[in-house]
Amino acid sequence: MNELDTSGAGTVDGRGSGHSNGHSNGHGNGHGGHGGGDDAEGGRLNGYADGDAYVRHTGPKVVALGGGHGLSASLSALRRLTDDLTAVVTVADDGGSSGRLRRDMGVLPPGDLRMALAALCGDDEWGNTWSRVIQHRFRCDGDLNGHAVGNLLIVALWELLDDDPVSALQWMGRLLGAHGSVLPMSAVPLDIEADVRGHDRTAPTLVTAVQGQHALAKTPGEVLGIRLTPANPPAVPEAVAAVRDADWVVLGPGSWFTSVLPHLLVPELAAALVETKARKVLALNLAPQPGETDGFSPQRHVEVLAEHAPELEFDVVLGDRDLVDDVDELTRAAAGLGGQVLLAPVAVGDGTPRHDPARLAAAYGRIFTARERIAPWR
Template sequence: MSKITAPDGDDASRPPRVVALGGGHGLHASLSALRRVTTDVTAIVTVADDGGSSGRLREELGVLPPGDLRMALAALCGDDEWGHTWSQVLQHRFRSEGDLHGHAVGNLLIVALWELLGDSVAGLDWVGQLLGAHGRVLPMSSVPLEISAEVSGIDPREPEALTTVRGQVACASTSGQVRSISLIPEDPPASPQAVKAVREADWVVFGPGSWFTSVLPHLLVPELAHALVTTRAKRVVALNLSPQKGETEGFRPETYLEVLREHAPKLGVDVVLADTGTVEDAAPLTSVVGELGGRLELADLSRGDGTPRHDADKLATALERILTD
C-alpha cells in the first residue's frame, strides 16, 4: 500500500501527521493499519491498566502501567524479519512457577529504561528506536490513573441502581452496564508531548477499542481534552465491530457516539468509520453522525474469521481513502 502525503495547502512531500488514541487490542489494530498508510503516526495511550503484568509492576514500582504502551509499540513494528522478531520478543510472556510468570518481556524492558533514564517518554522513544518502530508512542498522562465507573444492573433486584466500580479490570469485566466514567485523580496532568502531538496533527483517530476504559479516558484529562477539541486536525471515530459484555453490552453503532458526546459535548467529529456487517440500519447512525458534524463511511473491516477484530489491511484501505479525501 502506498504512503499518502500531506493535505492540500501543506508541504506535498510531507506525510500526514496522524494521532491515534486508545489502548490494548483496539489501538493495536488502528496502528497496524495506519503505519501502512503514513510514516508519521503517534499513538497516545491510556495509563489506567491495573491488571496482569502491568498491574503488578505498577503496584510494586509505582510506574505507569506499561502493557498498553508495549502493545502500541509492537503494532508499529515493520513487516520485515526485524520487525516481526522484535514484535514477538516484546509480546513474549514468561511461563514459570515463580515471580516472573505472566510478565511480558516488553513490559520489563520499558520499565528498565524508565528507571535508567528517569523519563517515561524518553524510555519509550528508546524502545521505539530499538524496534525500528514506524511511529511514536506516548502516554496520555504523566502519572498512573485509576478509572471509576458508575454501573447499573449489578444488583438484579434494583436494575436501575448505580454502583461505583473502581479499576480498569473491574470496569471492563463488570456484570452490569457501565453508564459513565471518571478518572482518579480527577484532573490528571497530561503528557506535554501528547498535547503537542494533537495540536500539530492533521488527523486524530479515536478507536476502535474498549470504549469506556480505552477510548473515553483521553477526554477526561483536561489539557489533552482541550487540545482534542481545539486542534485544527480532522477527527475520525472508528467504531467497534461488536459490543463488549458489561462495558458496552447492548450498544448499537450510534450508542458509541452518544456516549462520546455525553463525555465530551464540545468535541466535533469529521468522519465516522463503521463496518458494513455491523450496521443493520444506517439511518439512526447517520443521524447521530450528522448531529456531530460529520459524515459516515461504511466499509468491510472485519477479519471474517468469526472474531470481532479488524483486519489491518482492510482498515488501512478505508483509512487511506478517508485521509486522502
C-alpha cells in the same frame, strides 16, 4: 469506488476492499539510526533529535488515541499509510502484569504502551522478531509468571532514565525500528471509576461505583459514565503538542469506557482535541464488548462519547458496512458530532469481531485522500 459525500452528514457505503500501498519510512534497523526517507513529493524535512540526522516524512501527520487491542489494530493499519504517526495511549490498566508492576514499583502501567510499540513494528524480519519478543510472556512457577518481556524492558528504561516516560519509549521505539512514536496520555498512573446500574445482579436498578479498569471491563450491568482518579490529571505535553500539530486525529476503536473515553477526561488533551485544526475520525468497534458495552449499538457508542465530550466534533465516523444494522440512526448520531458516516469492509471476514489491518488501512486511506472534500479547515 464511491467518494465521500460532503454535502452534509451523509453516508458512504464503501464497496471497495483494495489494499493501500505502504510507504518507505527511512527508519533504521533498530540500532538507533534513522536513514533519510524517500524524496517523495510532498514529503516534509523535519529535524530529528539524533545527532545531525534528518528524516523526510511521507504521508500526513496522524495521531491515534486509544489503548489495548483496538489501538493496536488502528496503528497496524495507519503505519501502512504514513511514517509520521504518533500513538497516545491510556494509562489506567490495573490488571495482569501491568497492574503488578504498577503496584510494586509505582510506575505507569506499561502494557498498552508495549502493545502500541509492537503494532508499530515493521513487517520485516527485524520488526516481526522484536514484536514477538516484547509480546512474549513468561510461563513459570516463579514471580516472572505472566510478565511480558516488553513490560519489563519499558520499566527498566524508566528506572535508568530517571522516570522519564517519553525518553524511555523513544529508546524502545529505536530498538524496535518502530514506524512511529508512542506517548502516554498522562505521566501519572490513573484509575477509572464508573457508575454502573445493575452491577449487583440482585439489585438490577441499583447504581454502584465500580473502581478499576480490570473490574469495569468485566462488570455486568449498564455503565452510565466514568471519571478518572486523580481528577483532572496532567497530560503529557508532547501528546498535547502532537494533537494540536496533527493533520488527522483518529480515536478508537477499543474498549469504549476503558480505552477510548479516558482521553476525553484529561483536560489539556480534551482541549487540544476540541481546538486542533486536524480533521478527526472516530473508528467504531465491530461488536459490543461483553460487560462493558453489552447491548450497545454503533450509534449508542457515538452518543455516549458525545455525552462525555459535548464540544468535540468529528469529520468521519467509520464503521463496518456489514455490522451496522441501522444506518439512518448511525447517520443521525454522527451528525450530532458534526460528521458523516463511512461504511467500509474493515473486519477480518471470518465472523470474529477483529479489524483487518489491510482493510482498515484502505478505509483510512480513502478518508485521508478525500480530505479536500470533507470540510474546510477550522
